Amino acid sequence: MAGTLHFSPDDRCNAFITTCKEAPFSDGTLAGVAVAVKDNISTAGIQTTCGSRILKGYVPPYDAHVVGLLRQAGAAIVGKTNMDEFGMGSTTETSAFGPTRNPADPSRVPGGSSGGSAAAIAAGLVPMALGTDTGGSIRCPAAFCGIVGLKPTYGRVSRYGLIAYANSLEQIGPMARTVEDVSRLMSVIAKYDPRDSTMLDRPYDHRPSADIAGLRVGVPEEYFGEGVDPRVAETVQNAIGVLEGLGASTVPVSIPGMRYALAAYYVICTSEASSNLARFDGVRYGPAVDTRKSWHEAYQDLRQELFGPEVRRRIMLGTFALSAGYAGRYYAKAQVARRNISQDFERALREVDIIAGPTMPTVAFRLGEKTDPLSMYLSDILTVPANLAGIPAISVPCGRVDSLPVGLQLMGRQFEDERVVDVAYAYEQEVKA
């Protein structure tokens, strides 16, 4: 049943940067399903900007691996969603195309950086979307908008055609209104691709099961401590209580390396970004550089004009963290901290099957509330550990505080994405009933 999907959404939240009014689709497991794609994932023939003026007008000549898989599965790619510029932000306010608003409350941010994908789903414009998660960019907007989002195990989904920000941390992942749809979309995108050499041949082909009797749920004290809104903590504790009601038991666990997680994360991601974003020079793509100027002058002028302040700040931070005399103090220490955190999770996940906590320490911020970069970084404290450890993590809606959605975060062992999906599904089915 191949055909064309006509798509003209009422996008009052500014969820999309580009929409495809006539979206072709083919036969397959997602035949005719409208799927939105975050604007840092390459789509042949469809503008891909990363939310940045430096890529305005860029039309990729090839598809990302996941986009090819979506097309093969019959999905109709209906548009490219808004995002923090190059994924650098937790609110979608750093986009060069204006902020996205949260459908749950338009005076609030949708979270970020995959805020457009989350808002498009929450507003009912599409049933599912792709996001990317470097330090929480799928889970944060999923929590803030009241939808489901999965950051897969590092190496489970191909990054070929994802415009890189921090390669060692980021993964493409599925977002949807229900756990079942997240699992369906994951089944489509998690297929081996030799073009991503960090990928393992561990395809995901799973139907969620709600049977979690006997499951051991680890509850880390660090996820309920200082900085976490007590009402959010209580909502998540109640959700963990629901899991106990389904036959799971809870076990206190500890991730002592958490106190270094945020600093390690920001050192590593900015270092990788400073290298990755060197390619944006207006020569091969994006608005043209002035070729009459000298090399450095031309690039400096172009990058000052077309990168937003947060991107320039992170490139400069990374350049500094890798520079002679400082790399040992920052980059090398961050790598040790990262390994320690991985080991903390490995140790904890020998005692328990899954780790549960809040996705975000608060509910969605007001638009314009986070003006200071450090205070924005601090809001990522509960999501970055899963990226540092490379483990799967899902956010599933678990109630409201001040009528704003709260997310329950479930983290599992590497390559046990199926289990985090099952636990989220069990919770969702129980509270739905």
Place this chain on the structure above:
Amino acid sequence: MITESDIERIAELADIGISKDEVPEFTTQFNAILDYFEVLDAVEGESAPVVGITNVFREDEPRPCLTQEAAIGNAGSIENGFIKAPRVM
């Protein structure tokens, strides 16, 4: 402590243009962030060899690739089928 001249130097290294007006704000923000990064000074343990990871190699065989037209299709300045860049000297 990072000074305003350090910020100008880092911007130069990163090929990121920065205006005079922005330097004080970037300096303040950098110092706040680097103060926070000081927590890493307390990280214990030596960098250990990475385990459980292997190299992925393939034969260096020619494969289909983009046409020249597609490869330069997004470039802002082209001349005779080539991409033009600013002068180096």
